[in-house]
Amino acid sequence: MTSRQLALNVLQRRCPLEERFHTVAMTLPDLRNPDHLALFLDFDGTLVAIASHPDEVRLDPKTRDALAQLNEVLTGALAIITGREIAAVDRFLEPLRLSIAGVHGLMRRNAQGKTYESAFDSRLPAAIERAVFPLLAKHPGLLVERKYGALALHYRAHPELEQASIEAMESAVGELAATEIKRGKMVVEVKAIGGNKGAAVADFLKEEPFVGRRPVFAGDDATDEDAFAVVNARGGVSIKVGPGATTARFRAAGTEEFLEWLRRLPAQLAG
Numbered sequence: 001m002t003s004r005q006l007a008l009n010v011l012q013r014r015c016p017l018e019e020r021f022h023t024v025a026m027t028l029p030d031l032r033n034p035d036h037l038a039l040f041l042d043f044d045g046t047l048v049a050i051a052s053h054p055d056e057v058r059l060d061p062k063t064r065d066a067l068a069q070l071n072e073v074l075t076g077a078l079a080i081i082t083g084r085e086i087a088a089v090d091r092f093l094e095p096l097r098l099s100i101a102g103v104h105g106l107m108r109r110n111a112q113g114k115t116y117e118s119a120f121d122s123r124l125p126a127a128i129e130r131a132v133f134p135l136l137a138k139h140p141g142l143l144v145e146r147k148y149g150a151l152a153l154h155y156r157a158h159p160e161l162e163q164a165s166i167e168a169m170e171s172a173v174g175e176l177a178a179t180e181i182k183r184g185k186m187v188v189e190v191k192a193i194g195g196n197k198g199a200a201v202a203d204f205l206k207e208e209p210f211v212g213r214r215p216v217f218a219g220d221d222a223t224d225e226d227a228f229a230v231v232n233a234r235g236g237v238s239i240k241v242g243p244g245a246t247t248a249r250f251r252a253a254g255t256e257e258f259l260e261w262l263r264r265l266p267a268q269l270a271g
């Protein structure tokens with residue numbers, strides 16, 4: 001037996017199965033006890049592979065089926081935590097309707113179907129438009145995603161415009177108080193301050209059927225780190241999808257590996 005195997009054996013004897021999550025990384029967790037778990041999932045890059053245009057992502061019907069089964073096994077303690085608007089995710093999930101936090105927590109629809117929206121400065125949309133207009137006029141290939149209380153600039157088609165995109169967004173933030181910049185994969189966004197993915201997870205955990213359960217969160221991008229922090233602080237299970245620095249305790253190599261794990265999860269939890 002190698003010293004590494006020995007160390008692992010010692011570790012496993014010392015820790016009950018559920019506690020081993022904290023000490024193992026670079027792998028996906030072995031989850032049990034659905035009554036004690038609440039599952040939170042990012043959408044883009046986690047449930048669907050990222051596409052060149054946000055409208056072009058495709059939710060595999062097998063993933064939709066797995067989400068429906070998980071929602072049942074977890075008696076509704078499943079929520080999508082996304083940067084998109086709630087309605088945009090609803091369209092992909094149809095006919096499935098889940099609890100969702102949208103625009104990085106600016107809006108949230110809970111398990112009872114009640115929707116909460118953070119208020120924001122009414123001058124915000126016009127201020128952002130003014131700031132990005134010169135850049136868009138010059139580079140029509142940049143993609144704008146207008147959302148409730150936010151505007152995202154996608155530079156996937158023009159990676160060389162990253163710095164110019166960030167500068168345009170900084171100028172928008174400079175014009176108005178209570179706004180912040182969110183950076184993601186090939187996207188920079190200005191949004192009203194009023195929530196983040198971690199706060200959204202914490203809000204769900206105050207309500208039925210999430211309350212008292214151990215949170216599990218999976219996400220692929222920088223904005224998911226807020227949720228990893230909340231989940232880690234509560235002894236939950238944090239899963240980073242794909243490469244990159246993270247505070248998550250587990251990792252899937254990429255979207256495909258994560259989805260394979262997710263599709264096996266309903267049977268595993270039910271069994």
Ligand SMILES: [Mg+2]
Pocket residue numbers: 042043044045046219220221
């Ligand atoms: Mg994502």
